[in-house]
Amino acid sequence: MSEIFKGVTRRDFLKYCTAVAATLGISELFTFEKIVHALETASKKPPVIWLEGQDCAGCTISLISIADPTPASLILDKISIRYHETIMVAAGHQAEKAREETIKDGGYVLIVEGSIPAADDRYCMVAGKSFRATVKETAEKAAVIIAAGACSSFGGIPKATPSKGIPVKELLPGKTVINLSTCPVHMDHLVGTIVYFLVAKKAPPLDKLRRPLIYFSQTVHENCRRRGHFDADEYLTNWNDPAQREWCLLQKGCKGPDTYADCTIRRWNNGINSCIDCGAPCQGCAEPGFYGEMSPLYAEGPVTEKIRAKKAAGLIPRKEDA
Amino acid sequence: MGKRITIDPVTRIEGHLKIEIEIENGKVKDAWSSGTMARGFEALLLGRDPRDASYVTSRFCGVCFSVHQMASARALDAAFGAKVPWGGTLLRNLVMGAEYIYDHMVHFYHLSALDYLDIMAIAKYTGKDPELNKVRDKIVSLIQRGDTFPLTPRYEPDEFCVKDPDVVISAVKHYLDALQMQIKAKNMGVIFGGRAPHYQSIVVGGVTMFPDINQVARFHSMLDELATFVNEVYIPDVISFGMGPLLPLARAGLGGGHQNYLCCGAFEMDEVGSKLLFQPGVIVGLNPVEIKIKPFNPQKITESVHSSWYKKESKPKHPYDGTQVFDLERKDAYTFVKAPRYNNLPMEVGPLARAFVDKDATLLGLVKDYGVKSGVVARHAARAIETKKIVDAMYYWCDELTAAMVKPGFKIHDTEHWDPPAEGEGTGFFEPPRGCLGHWIRIKDKKIANYQAIVPSTWNASPRDERGIRGQYEESLIGVPVPDPENPINVVRVIRSFDPCLACAIHLIDPKTNGVRKFLVE
Numbered sequence: 001m002s003e004i005f006k007g008v009t010r011r012d013f014l015k016y017c018t019a020v021a022a023t024l025g026i027s028e029l030f031t032f033e034k035i036v037h038a039l040e041t042a043s044k045k046p047p048v049i050w051l052e053g054q055d056c057a058g059c060t061i062s063l064i065s066i067a068d069p070t071p072a073s074l075i076l077d078k079i080s081i082r083y084h085e086t087i088m089v090a091a092g093h094q095a096e097k098a099r100e101e102t103i104k105d106g107g108y109v110l111i112v113e114g115s116i117p118a119a120d121d122r123y124c125m126v127a128g129k130s131f132r133a134t135v136k137e138t139a140e141k142a143a144v145i146i147a148a149g150a151c152s153s154f155g156g157i158p159k160a161t162p163s164k165g166i167p168v169k170e171l172l173p174g175k176t177v178i179n180l181s182t183c184p185v186h187m188d189h190l191v192g193t194i195v196y197f198l199v200a201k202k203a204p205p206l207d208k209l210r211r212p213l214i215y216f217s218q219t220v221h222e223n224c225r226r227r228g229h230f231d232a233d234e235y236l237t238n239w240n241d242p243a244q245r246e247w248c249l250l251q252k253g254c255k256g257p258d259t260y261a262d263c264t265i266r267r268w269n270n271g272i273n274s275c276i277d278c279g280a281p282c283q284g285c286a287e288p289g290f291y292g293e294m295s296p297l298y299a300e301g302p303v304t305e306k307i308r309a310k311k312a313a314g315l316i317p318r319k320e321d322a
Numbered sequence: 323m324g325k326r327i328t329i330d331p332v333t334r335i336e337g338h339l340k341i342e343i344e345i346e347n348g349k350v351k352d353a354w355s356s357g358t359m360a361r362g363f364e365a366l367l368l369g370r371d372p373r374d375a376s377y378v379t380s381r382f383c384g385v386c387f388s389v390h391q392m393a394s395a396r397a398l399d400a401a402f403g404a405k406v407p408w409g410g411t412l413l414r415n416l417v418m419g420a421e422y423i424y425d426h427m428v429h430f431y432h433l434s435a436l437d438y439l440d441i442m443a444i445a446k447y448t449g450k451d452p453e454l455n456k457v458r459d460k461i462v463s464l465i466q467r468g469d470t471f472p473l474t475p476r477y478e479p480d481e482f483c484v485k486d487p488d489v490v491i492s493a494v495k496h497y498l499d500a501l502q503m504q505i506k507a508k509n510m511g512v513i514f515g516g517r518a519p520h521y522q523s524i525v526v527g528g529v530t531m532f533p534d535i536n537q538v539a540r541f542h543s544m545l546d547e548l549a550t551f552v553n554e555v556y557i558p559d560v561i562s563f564g565m566g567p568l569l570p571l572a573r574a575g576l577g578g579g580h581q582n583y584l585c586c587g588a589f590e591m592d593e594v595g596s597k598l599l600f601q602p603g604v605i606v607g608l609n610p611v612e613i614k615i616k617p618f619n620p621q622k623i624t625e626s627v628h629s630s631w632y633k634k635e636s637k638p639k640h641p642y643d644g645t646q647v648f649d650l651e652r653k654d655a656y657t658f659v660k661a662p663r664y665n666n667l668p669m670e671v672g673p674l675a676r677a678f679v680d681k682d683a684t685l686l687g688l689v690k691d692y693g694v695k696s697g698v699v700a701r702h703a704a705r706a707i708e709t710k711k712i713v714d715a716m717y718y719w720c721d722e723l724t725a726a727m728v729k730p731g732f733k734i735h736d737t738e739h740w741d742p743p744a745e746g747e748g749t750g751f752f753e754p755p756r757g758c759l760g761h762w763i764r765i766k767d768k769k770i771a772n773y774q775a776i777v778p779s780t781w782n783a784s785p786r787d788e789r790g791i792r793g794q795y796e797e798s799l800i801g802v803p804v805p806d807p808e809n810p811i812n813v814v815r816v817i818r819s820f821d822p823c824l825a826c827a828i829h830l831i832d833p834k835t836n837g838v839r840k841f842l843v844e
Binding site: 044045047052053054055056057058059060061062064065066067070071072075076080081082084085086087088089090091092094095097098117120122123124125126127128131157158160161162163165183184237238239240242245252268269270272273274275277278279280283291292295296297298299 | 328329330331332333334335336337338358359360361362363365366370371373374377378381382383384385387407432433436460464467469471472473474475476477498501502504505508509512513514515516517518519520522523525528529530531532631648650732733734735737814825
């Protein structure tokens with residue numbers, strides 16, 4: 001085994017690879033041996049630059065919420081974090097210097113959290129530089145660019161504000177950008193995509209919105225445990241009523257039939273719970289229209305009308321027919 | 323004129339913060355705190371269904387996630403006339419308690435501790451403890467491979483950095499353990515919160531998550547594990563560092579600042595809300611021997627834009643009347659953070675404020691027995707001490723919840739007040755980990771007519787006001803020793819002790835005018 005995994009037992013390592021494979025959901029794409037081999041033969045830890053723009057750091061917190069692989073093994077063993085405002089020890093000039101030196105060498109993974117203000121550069125300045133300039137400069141020699149979360153994927157909440165947040169892809173039309181668009185980024189989506197890139201040296205297959213198909217090919221509704229009640233027109237109106245507890249959340253504003261993401265099968269935070277499972281409607285956070293077009297969030301609105309029209313036209317298959 | 327230096331970005335905090343200081347004779351003579359990113363949430367909310375507010379404002383911040391969901395829901399509760407059932411209150415308290423445990427641990431171990439440790443001393447560890455040797459081997463292998471990111475580069479360790487290999491290696495072991503425990507704390511909150519960061523379950527009128535008894539048992543079991551870590555690792559670490567190698571810093575009162583404290587009160591301990599875990603109150607000019615608490619009156623809060631990139635106003639306004647418009651051209655402004663004042667005075671909010679207002683016996687014991695003064699070390703100590711207070715309260719809330727659940731007619735939500743009122747206004751106060759938080763909402767024609775929030779880091783990170791009085795970060799830096807301008811480690815120690823959260827602090831814009839000035843870019 002290469003020096004990279006010195007001090008790690010073979011058993012630990014295989015356990016890690018299993019976790020990676022499970023996180024990725026790619027057993028059919030890659031053999032287990034191939035993952036083991038690729039990670040073992042890596043000669044040095046791949047450098048990562050993580051930029052934060054118009055963000056809330058929620059995607060960073062999501063990253064360190066994954067149980068397997070552990071955040072410690074990610075940060076110390078698997079990747080070399082050269083720049084990350086929330087994590088790195090360095091501050092000020094030292095921090096910026098680390099970023100600049102990493103750029104010189106090229107070949108790093110660039111992760112962007114947060115949007116770029118289109119209304120005026122001065123809405124986001126770091127180290128005296130506009131975020132726009134920093135993203136452009138850092139993207140130049142990146143091996144791959146991952147937009148982590150709704151803001152950097154599609155503009156997210158800042159898009160609808162006067163600062164007019166725009167996504168990374170809009171700033172870098174010629175670059176390969178992978179959008180992981182939930183708000184916040186799903187910890188499994190992020191770690192899985194990083195590992196996929198390190199193994200395959202290319203982006204995973206993407207949908208037309210540049211989201212990995214392995215995570216975004218089915219609607220939240222397709223795998224929803226409340227789906228049968230949607231078919232039966234049984235909609236929850238009262239959260240206190242035990243009889244309605246499993247009913248469909250459409251009348252509470254659910255956007256599940258119009259949202260592509262695997263939340264209802266993958267769930268969140270190491271499988272413990274999810275929006276739908278805690279009685280809260282899906283708010284379509286993975287879609288480009290989030291947040292502006294999803295409003296009203298907790299009542300029937302334009303998205304509900306669209307869903308009802310599709311249902312009436314027989315375009316949403318019943319659970320038993322699926 | 324002393325030497326001016328700038329630290330930008332200040333890292334290991336939430337958000338984008340720039341600190342400028344002027345140094346004379348090796349000490350900070352003057353300081354400017356500057357928030358350098360703005361989004362503008364309020365324009366987004368105007369004209370929307372009021373219930374959107376709790377979901378959207380949660381996105382102010384993903385580190386202290388969902389504290390705004392809580393304050394916003396409380397403002398909506400007031401505006402809708404909703405009465406949250408005891409079950410709903412308990413579930414809200416429990417998920418917020420989980421947030422506290424995660425947040426305080428991450429702040430101490432992952433955001434602050436490395437300012438006090440010479441981490442490379444680990445290589446000199448010669449002990450026999452197999453767990454600690456694993457940590458040593460890990461760090462040594464990083465050094466051998468010439469890749470110690472993100473632990474380096476760093477400011478050079480000074481005399482207050484602990485260099486004893488045995489101590490440093492234990493601390494780093496706890497850093498790694500805490501990285502696991504913070505996942506546990508979030509997982510626990512997610513049992514009733516839905517997901518994290520950004521819980522899903524808190525809405526106007528209560529919560530959406532109808533719990534079952536197994537979930538409570540699971541929550542309780544995870545709480546046991548976290549309580550053990552808090553009591554046996556986190557608190558002993560903070561106290562042994564603070565009263566040991568950092569005692570000179572503690573006694574010098576490094577980073578004390580104005581010594582005015584404000585707590586708005588939070589966490590109902592009974593169904594009628596007559597008893598709170600954190601008492602509201604205000605202290606002006608702390609005298610730790612005889613603490614005088616004044617009642618907290620929200621009407622005395624104003625916000626000034628004197629030094630901030632918003633259109634100038636004739637005088638500071640109460641949050642209900644705030645009408646801020648970005649003005650990026652103002653040469654006399656230096657930050658997106660506004661300047662909240664209480665009775666015209668700057669205030670510190672957060673764990674230290676809560677502890678002094680509560681006259682916390684443990685903290686006052688450290689003051690009396692060790693000569694600890696208000697400042698950096700006291701702030702870390704207050705944070706650890708209150709984590710135990712939260713943990714103890716969470717056991718009580720779990721018991722109350724179980725008792726309530728087995729009674730017929732158990733409720734989590736006020737369904738009668740789910741639809742928005744035609745008109746209304748409401749204020750929601752809460753004490754998140756970083757301190758006093760207030761949300762103000764005004765509803766007209768069932769839509770949001772105005773929305774304002776004054777958040778903890780706005781209080782602490784505020785700039786100068788009309789009278790030229792510095793904000794608390796700025797004041798806390800005055801007199802701080804910076805013997806080497808290339809190595810301003812004390813400055814970041816002071817700032818990080820507040821647990822800054824800049825994304826929270828800057829979120830405002832006036833919705834009425836949508837008044838963003840247009841500029842040519844590039």
